[in-house]
Amino acid sequence: MALEKMGTLRRTDYCGELTPARVGDTVTVAGSIAKSRDLGGVIFADLRDTTGILQLAFDDGTDKQVFAKAASLKSEYVVMAQGLLRRRESVNKALATGEIELYVTELRLLSEAETPPFEVRDEVKVKDELRLKYRYLDLRREGMHRPIVLRSKIAQLIRNYYCDNHFCEIETPMLIKSTPEGARDYLVPSRVQPGHFYALPQSPQLYKQILMLSGFDRYFQIVRCFRDEDLRADRQPEFTQVDMEMSFVEEEDIETMNEGLIKKLFKEILDVEVETPFPRMPYAEAMARFGSDKPDTRFGLELQDVSDAVRGCGFGVFTGALEAGGSVRCINVKGMADKMSRKEIDKLAEVAKTYGAKGLAYIRCTAESETSSFEKFLAPEEKAALRAAAGVETGDVLLAVADAKNDVVFAALGALRLEIAKKYGLIDPDKFNFLWVTDFPFFEYSEEEGRFMAKHHPFTLPNEEDLDKVETDPGSVRARAYDMVLNGCEVGGGSMRINDPALQNRMLKALGFTEERARESFGFLTDAYRYGAPPHGGMAFGFDRLVMLMLKKDSIRDVIAFPKVQNAGEPMSGCPETVEEKQLRELSIALDLKEAKED
Amino acid sequence: MALEKMGTLRRTDYCGELTPARVGDTVTVAGSIAKSRDLGGVIFADLRDTTGILQLAFDDGTDKQVFAKAASLKSEYVVMAQGLLRRRESVNKALATGEIELYVTELRLLSEAETPPFEVRDEVKVKDELRLKYRYLDLRREGMHRPIVLRSKIAQLIRNYYCDNHFCEIETPMLIKSTPEGARDYLVPSRVQPGHFYALPQSPQLYKQILMLSGFDRYFQIVRCFRDEDLRADRQPEFTQVDMEMSFVEEEDIETMNEGLIKKLFKEILDVEVETPFPRMPYAEAMARFGSDKPDTRFGLELQDVSDAVRGCGFGVFTGALEAGGSVRCINVKGMADKMSRKEIDKLAEVAKTYGAKGLAYIRCTAESETSSFEKFLAPEEKAALRAAAGVETGDVLLAVADAKNDVVFAALGALRLEIAKKYGLIDPDKFNFLWVTDFPFFEYSEEEGRFMAKHHPFTLPNEEDLDKVETDPGSVRARAYDMVLNGCEVGGGSMRINDPALQNRMLKALGFTEERARESFGFLTDAYRYGAPPHGGMAFGFDRLVMLMLKKDSIRDVIAFPKVQNAGEPMSGCPETVEEKQLRELSIALDLKEAKED
Numbered sequence A, B: 001m002a003l004e005k006m007g008t009l010r011r012t013d014y015c016g017e018l019t020p021a022r023v024g025d026t027v028t029v030a031g032s033i034a035k036s037r038d039l040g041g042v043i044f045a046d047l048r049d050t051t052g053i054l055q056l057a058f059d060d061g062t063d064k065q066v067f068a069k070a071a072s073l074k075s076e077y078v079v080m081a082q083g084l085l086r087r088r089e090s091v092n093k094a095l096a097t098g099e100i101e102l103y104v105t106e107l108r109l110l111s112e113a114e115t116p117p118f119e120v121r122d123e124v125k126v127k128d129e130l131r132l133k134y135r136y137l138d139l140r141r142e143g144m145h146r147p148i149v150l151r152s153k154i155a156q157l158i159r160n161y162y163c164d165n166h167f168c169e170i171e172t173p174m175l176i177k178s179t180p181e182g183a184r185d186y187l188v189p190s191r192v193q194p195g196h197f198y199a200l201p202q203s204p205q206l207y208k209q210i211l212m213l214s215g216f217d218r219y220f221q222i223v224r225c226f227r228d229e230d231l232r233a234d235r236q237p238e239f240t241q242v243d244m245e246m247s248f249v250e251e252e253d254i255e256t257m258n259e260g261l262i263k264k265l266f267k268e269i270l271d272v273e274v275e276t277p278f279p280r281m282p283y284a285e286a287m288a289r290f291g292s293d294k295p296d297t298r299f300g301l302e303l304q305d306v307s308d309a310v311r312g313c314g315f316g317v318f319t320g321a322l323e324a325g326g327s328v329r330c331i332n333v334k335g336m337a338d339k340m341s342r343k344e345i346d347k348l349a350e351v352a353k354t355y356g357a358k359g360l361a362y363i364r365c366t367a368e369s370e371t372s373s374f375e376k377f378l379a380p381e382e383k384a385a386l387r388a389a390a391g392v393e394t395g396d397v398l399l400a401v402a403d404a405k406n407d408v409v410f411a412a413l414g415a416l417r418l419e420i421a422k423k424y425g426l427i428d429p430d431k432f433n434f435l436w437v438t439d440f441p442f443f444e445y446s447e448e449e450g451r452f453m454a455k456h457h458p459f460t461l462p463n464e465e466d467l468d469k470v471e472t473d474p475g476s477v478r479a480r481a482y483d484m485v486l487n488g489c490e491v492g493g494g495s496m497r498i499n500d501p502a503l504q505n506r507m508l509k510a511l512g513f514t515e516e517r518a519r520e521s522f523g524f525l526t527d528a529y530r531y532g533a534p535p536h537g538g539m540a541f542g543f544d545r546l547v548m549l550m551l552k553k554d555s556i557r558d559v560i561a562f563p564k565v566q567n568a569g570e571p572m573s574g575c576p577e578t579v580e581e582k583q584l585r586e587l588s589i590a591l592d593l594k595e596a597k598e599d
Helices: A064-072 A128-133 A142-164 A205-213 A251-270 A283-290 A316-323 A342-354 A380-390 A406-423 A464-469 A501-510 A515-529 A543-550 A581-586 A593-598 B064-071 B128-133 B142-164 B205-213 B251-270 B283-290 B316-323 B342-354 B380-390 B406-423 B464-469 B501-510 B515-529 B543-550 B581-586 B593-598
Strands: A026-038 A043-049 A052-058 A078-087 A100-111 A187-189 A197-199 A218-226 A238-247 A280-282 A303-305 A327-333 A361-365 A370-372 A397-403 A434-438 A443-446 A451-454 A481-486 A489-496 A536-542 A589-591 B026-038 B043-049 B052-058 B078-087 B100-111 B187-189 B197-199 B218-226 B238-247 B280-282 B303-305 B327-333 B361-365 B370-372 B397-403 B434-438 B443-446 B451-454 B481-486 B489-496 B536-542 B589-591
Touching (some): A026 A100, A043 A064, A052 A078, A064 A100, A142 A218, A142 A251, A142 A543, A142 B142, A187 B187, A205 A218, A205 A238, A205 A515, A238 A251, A238 A543, A251 A434, A251 A481, A251 A489, A251 A536, A251 A543, A283 A303, A283 A406, A283 A434, A303 A406, A316 A327, A316 A397, A327 A406, A342 A397, A342 A406, A361 A380, A397 A406, A481 A536, A489 A543, A501 A515, A536 A543, A581 A589, B026 B100, B043 B064, B052 B064, B052 B078, B142 B218, B142 B251, B205 B218, B205 B238, B205 B536, B238 B251, B238 B543, B251 B434, B251 B481, B251 B536, B251 B543, B280 B283, B283 B303, B283 B406, B283 B434, B303 B406, B316 B397, B327 B406, B342 B406, B361 B380, B380 B397, B481 B536, B489 B543, B501 B515, B581 B589
Parallel strands (some): A052 A100, B052 B100, B280 B434
Antiparallel strands (some): A026 A043, A026 A078, A043 A052, A078 A100, A187 A197, A238 A536, A303 A327, A327 A397, A361 A370, A361 A397, A434 A481, A443 A451, A481 A489, A489 A536, A589 B589, B026 B043, B026 B078, B043 B052, B078 B100, B187 B197, B218 B238, B238 B536, B303 B327, B361 B370, B434 B481, B443 B451, B489 B536
């Protein structure tokens, strides 16, 4: 068939928005053929556009030329169709528009299509490589298409919410200065200033603080950020951040403002009522109860400290850990003794080991017997004391980790907790459990760097009560930082900021910055503090992750139109690529591939 | 004075939003001290926040401690103040809130400030370098602050307009493939794939077309773009584009959609009624009448072709140009003979020369005399014929340019037209004259490259009627491209796109691409066309420029929070900067500064 033009025909309606109320109307729709069936004398074709699918119908009453065109339709052909909207004879309940169809009087064949490398249907399993290479086909599938449309709606709701609350969206530069601390920067060589480089922003942190010092008072931005780190399922080299900052506020004001945002998003997109205010939990409590600074509170299985109950017992693993200043903690898996076999406990022990635990101790109490991994080391009364401390009854399984380092105990039990909940279906997938984790440590010791580093960032306000310990006991200094946690994922985080140049320089010094290096890196910010700096703070959401969690997708790739893959490349266009010698010469750089091989 | 904390005090109102209707209310405001006057027993201080200024008042009825704090206030101190809103004794008409003041009962001194390097007032002239280094102070000034706030409002209106019209905002990647054609790319070395580079996007052109092929149908994005070109007053290395694309449309649909946007923006931001539809003018007409493809139609001074009137005359400059295939064109500056001296005409001739004209011929007809630059070359009847052709009467000045190249004639007279209009105040600054310039040439010969290049871009649909001339007479092929012009500035441009792989490859070939290079560069797009491609087109606005024109600013720097300067650097943070050797090593690149020096 020859291709046609639209001529004067124009779409009047979107497929997915038509309802039985419109039956009898003449409408014009446009889109791609999802499938077509020629039943001999009667042809049905599903037309797909960005909103959904509408059935096109042709029969012996149809104009002959139109019918001939309809007979030529194949999947992914692009057409425009005008006709009469009518009720279908047999309703298709699987389709939103399943009660209606378009009885076509005009059909324009706008583009043919070769047979695509895979069928454009959610049900068809396709290899990732193929999906990413032909991303434009993959994005036509309902399951991939809808999240991108919803992402746009979510972004729009966010923007309107902040704008309605006196915020200004202000664009900050993408070509900025490379600064120490934080992740690895992407660099951009400057042509005009040979030997000099821009960095792509990891976040607009310094600029948003400068905006507070410029009197903008309430800033937000939905902004692309960059981190040159190795990829994981929920990490991309470029990602989108909902970034916000406010002046003349304390933590609670920032939290309340953003709880309101979440409440609105969940109501409007998912029709879910989120209760506010969210619970607040100090970091220390989150670790002690859940072994995690982003606890999933949709289920129990909380950690218990049984150190006191086992102190001085006959089991060297326990006592050794305690003597070295560590702890013995456990999870009591209530009523699961029959479901959790010895073999499964062994598997959990393997999980615990990947988090550094030396092993996993257990007591398993079925109605028939009680078995434990430390049978021969504990006297009956010691075991009874441990059982009592952990509240272990018949039918329960107690899993315990002992280590000289509390971090290892927390990490291992925190991971086991999630593992068990997933395996035994203890998580209600319809729950959205939010909380704030607060009072994070300011410093975190980096074994790699051999020094303390800022857990949040160096501009975070330390807790006033802990100021006298900045130099003497940095590990115990708390930050006025908070994370928003949803179902065990950190969806956002932020802090109150330092607005005093003397305190800022003191914190930078504690982080190992010489005066000169602090000046070079952050001098413009500390200078700015000198000319009047309002109290301010803010936070940032990982937008990709937030959308992913809202739409219950497994990977942020599913909510990004053109994501990068493992090697930080993009298979459709084939970037990154080699460039012409001339381009490098203009930038005063040369390839230095030897080094890469030697390393 | 000792610094204080906000405690439980919270802002209830913004300074600039308070009106006499609120007199009698207790309100709390927060911001910076713009100025303060101690009149002995009475203190007035202007408090500035992001919305405006409110006067704070203190007198002998004020609490002693509060009064003492008020006496210590200096410019740029940051405070929070609570009090009773009352009428002022002497109204300040220069101030929006000039009828009211806050009689302060509580004052919190939140931050002191050193004396800033310049006063934070619009009236104070400050050197550009100082303004940019202390951008946070400059941005506190009303004249710099307001445009950034309005820019946010404009962006929000744009987004809501498109979203209300079935558009989706879809984020496209920032780390993409470097492609030939267009301006110079910024490159980003890949660490994971040594020797390979990303480019930062000059526009999301290919991605938005891919989105049309993904069935998204209506896309928009307010998006950062990058061009590594030398800076001009209205160019930045990174700039913001309002980018949009639609399927199942023709030019008129795209134009109508965007006229609606402009109408809404001008109404809501400026309360200006923009008439739609905008006039449409083919490129050839714009050049012939205005000597420009972005004509300023707020004034006349149109070009006239007087070639026929002077053909065969005695003036070699005219006849020579005509014989070489060029033209003689003029502007008749009506009634300006008395104002435009010989000396001023000479200055205009210098302007014409910078555009390649060899000179500027003129006739100046005052009531007393007629003088011309070609007195002795033209017979009286030849001169009369020229005068008649151009409609020159007593009091007029005729300015003519003759050249073998029409481009030179257009460029020179187009520039003179603007120069004269500005100099003699012929432009009504309150007018906003929009038009569409259409039917651009597809190809443009590049002397530098020695070949034809795409004037718009290689994905533009050529005019169907001109298809047979693509190979034989490329210079005459018109593109289905259009620019939106406002007051002589291009604010946006776009085109209908090719959606047929065969035609795309043909146009790439005509642009000098080998089959292999076309495949390498754009293969993923032409491949995508094969699986069903709806007719589509779109456009992009230069957002910075649009905001600049709406707010009548002289430079886009005035509507960008943190602009770059001439050397593509940013003086406040001091980027770009040298980076650590280790960072380059990780990216498998090395500096190659020798080359830069040799060039």
